[in-house]
Amino acid sequence: MNVKFFTLIAAVFLLGNQSYAQKNNSFNVKKQLEYCAEQASKTLKVIPDDGTSPRTVPNGSKDWKFVNYKDWTSGFWPGELWYLYEATGDKKWEKEADKFSQFLKPLSVSKANDHDLGFQIFNSFGNGYRLTKNPEYKDVILKTADTLATLFNPKVGTTISWPHNKMGGHNTIIDNMMNLELLFWASKNGGNKKLYDIAVKHAETTMNNHFRPDYSSYHVIIYDYETGKKIKGRTAQGYSDDSMWARGQAWAIYGFTMVYRETKDPKFLDFAHKLTRVYLDRLTTEDLIPYWDFDAPGIPNEPRDASAAAIVSSALMELSSYTKDANLKKEYLTKSKKMIVSLSDHYQSRDVNSAFLLHSTGHKPAGSEIDCSINYADYYYLEALLRLQKLKK
Template identity: 90%
Template sequence: MNAKFTRLILTLFLIGNIGYSQKDNSFNIKKQLDYCAEQASKTLEVIPNDGTSPRTVANRSKDWEFVNYKDWTSGFWPGELWYLYEATRDKKWEKEADKFSQFLKPLSVSKANDHDLGFQIFNSFGNGYRLTKNPEYKDIILKTADTLATLFNPKVGTILSWPHNKYGGHNTIIDNMMNLELLFWASKNGGNKKLYDIAVRHAETTMQNHFRLDNSSYHVIIYDYETGKKIKGITAQGYSDNSMWARGQAWAIYGFTMVYRETKDQKFLDFAHKLARVYLDRLATEDLIPYWDFNAPGIPNEPRDASAAAIVSSALIELSSYTKDATLKKEYLTKSEKMIVSLSDHYQSHDVNSAFLLHSTGHKPAGSEIDCSINYADYYYLEALLRIQKIKK
């Protein structure tokens, strides 16, 4: 079957089986994108002119909490603005995206404080360069990739996540998989070729050490600095060290899917399928929006995590494009789209606040950001909408 015919079949499946057609108005992607633009416009009106960006709206509040460029979530807001520019080609969004991206520029010339430089710089300047080819953006990305690489420990084989953490040892968190994309991109766009090797080594070491026998992910792995030996696994933001924290598994699915895209190494694709399998098989909610931890003891009275659903939905769309198994492809697309429809129909913020989504959970064990709106949920929700739109076209 040739690629053109495959795309045709996939498009027909999406339109006919999932109900995205304009005829029955069951799910209108443009309507959701317009909603995101409207909400973002409201947020722009309340952001102080002090170099900060919106991160969280607490439960039962209308007011954003703002953070400076050093916060690990600082790249998601400018990333959303770049996605809105991609969706609309309205210069308003390009101008605002550039403005909020520029606030993050000092990260490219500062000492690395943690692994989140990919989230911060690639979501902002990375999307900006993809859409505008502004050479200034490229220079910032390349400098930041070199900075991130300074956290790599060759004895361990991973990038250090938290240099100032409380656990001791060389720690690596599953979120770090997402930041490898910055290194892959830089290695292929004028940066040091060793960045590619660092990213691959990190992914291989993580694949070997970061997962339980059932392919569920720990949040944190502690390694010995000198020997590289794995000491223990911790699930800091989940219910317990042996529980499956929803967003951690989401980062893993997305991260290994991305690593396959960048390397075309079959072992990473096979592993991404395994990670998706345990997530989908254990996802017991009817609307496919997970509880914050799959093993939380108070289910069904535990908070949901819309951010995990948005991340997984976006990842499954990409993962579906890499499988030749028609049944598996259909499952990924069907469930991904159901997640997006559920988020759109039942989790949007509307008049509650100016974020896109409600009901995300950041760090429940610490009592932080529980059942609230969070910028990274909005970012991946918008990304998933754009990915679905591209499939339709």
Template identity: 85%
Template sequence: MIIRFFTSFVALLLVVNQGYSQKGNSFDIQKQIDYCAKQASKTLEVIPNDGTSPRTVPNGSSQWKFVNYKDWTSGFWPGELWYLYEATKDKKWEKEADKFTRFLTPLSVIKAADHDLGFQVFNSFGNGYRLTKNKEYKEIVLKIADTLATLFNPKVGTIQSWPHNKFGGHNTIIDNMMNLELLFWASKNGGSKTLYDIAVKHAETTMKNHFRPDYTSYHVLIYDFETGKKIKGQTAQGFSDESMWARGQAWAIYGFTMVYRETKDPKFLDFAHKLARVYLDKLTTEDLIPYWDFNAPNIPNEPRDASAAAIVSSALLELSSYTKDKKLKNEYLEKSKKMVVSLSENYQSRDINSAFLLHATGHKPAGSEIDCSINYADYYYLEALLRLQKIK
């Protein structure tokens, strides 16, 4: 979620820059960031002044659908604004980021409804504190880390993802890996050290139980509440219980890369490599933008998921910085760069709507947010651009 500054690898700069030429044209990162700023400015013009934020633009529409602070995606829009402030140093973006971040303040005084507090709060208040050192932001992040920790079940060893959904046991979804960053950060910035232990235990339990022998991820894992025993893996948003849902594998790659960053435990780095390997090996699309599920039955006539590509491109950029094998490091950089170029050249929304990207897929089995613009696709796309810019 939060951008980290990576060590410069002089030997890799040539590899990265080689990828900036496509169809004979130089890929201009700053031009893409300027495009995102232009689109975000258009979005600001249409947001109602009622505490809501933009979530999605349905296929065939040019109008955003807005959500309040309780929505799991509510942190992505303020996170985008903080990234634009980081990229431009323009006080306009700081002002708007602060405004939309503060709309999420009520999350600090209510019980945890689900695991998504990391997405909601670390992307908004967390990015805000990183860039401004505003103590009010820090206090809220620390409070909400404690709130998230209340969903941890020590008998199972994971944070329960959806207390409101009954799957016949304690449920944990792969998306939850992303929210561990909130706990790691809090434990290192004034919060309880127990938060660190919870995050590590959740990652270890997930690593042990949440994956098939080929390192593809289940979406949902069900555990026995009392014994902690694994009951079964299943899907919620993928094609089937045994299919590889694209965004789920993306969350896993990003999540375990982040866990290695926070722990420096080599077992998490090794696992992140395995997760990335199966994703890249199974990715057959020429432009490296996956179908919404790698096992969807009607490929190539299935929707793509630009959000999964954005998440993976950003994750691979970070993973490359921890990779000693030069050939593998180069592959991660080349593939992640190609994903970002592809998103920029063929998936930008431009004049269709004021989002950054088209062709993301949210929850196809439910018929929800199919082939549309979604705020989390935009967030990770902009993050990937900023990470590429730092490497360059």
């Protein structure tokens, strides 16, 4: 999403990846973007006019389940619409993106209920401001960043993820890395400079506490509220406290890559490479779409998670642009592209429902959103397609 990133990645790609570009010509990105626009147009026709947005299509159903602006996924649908506006230049998408973004505006002036404000506001108003420079959008982003910062606990060094879910201490989930981009952006665009320090501290604390010796991620870390000491690592949505939950590792790869972009601190780049290495080395599926948890006991009969693949594919394209090792750069780009091709060839929702992708898994331990279509899978799939299009150009 970052403008500087897109400029940099294009330059790096042109310098060293002609052979990759030649192989890449067989995959028609424009065709996939047109598919996404067709599917989104179908979805627009069935959304109730009540301020809700589409979140998921259950397995076996053709019908979306809708959520209001408070749901943690509420920013992904307007984000998709902004990306479609970017892809097509069609004012239809700008109008719809603005409409669904506006539903989220109350979040900027409400008390922070959880860490997901970045997902909600930066994916919607953030993309909107990047594409239109509408000052109203900027105001919403800056107010929301201040709201998110109220969840920061300086004794721990992270923002709490779920303030209302005590879990025996100050809880921080790996997903929270994604929401730091909101803080970084605000600090550089007229917001409080302390937001930058909060984001860096959160990333450093997470780097030091959230990972096992092999660099696989816990889902949740519980800290002591007063001393900041790490109490334990556990899971909520993964198979077990000691397993590598696929989407959690994806959030980590994407998150630390973004933190390097914003700070240029080499320790974050090095860490992003290590997180990526364990993910790619443990990825055994031929199509590079992971099972929902790398340690799930029923593999190969476990559900896949297309959302994790979409997130990692997008992240790998950015990470490749910061990678000086030619072989590693080639590996990242080749595998990223294969993930997108696999999603496009075998995971699209065409003729099943009006989402973009099938076969994502939300919260299997809770029996929720298993092997279904989910809006955040669609969002990062579309983002990955746009990033790939910029590489080809």
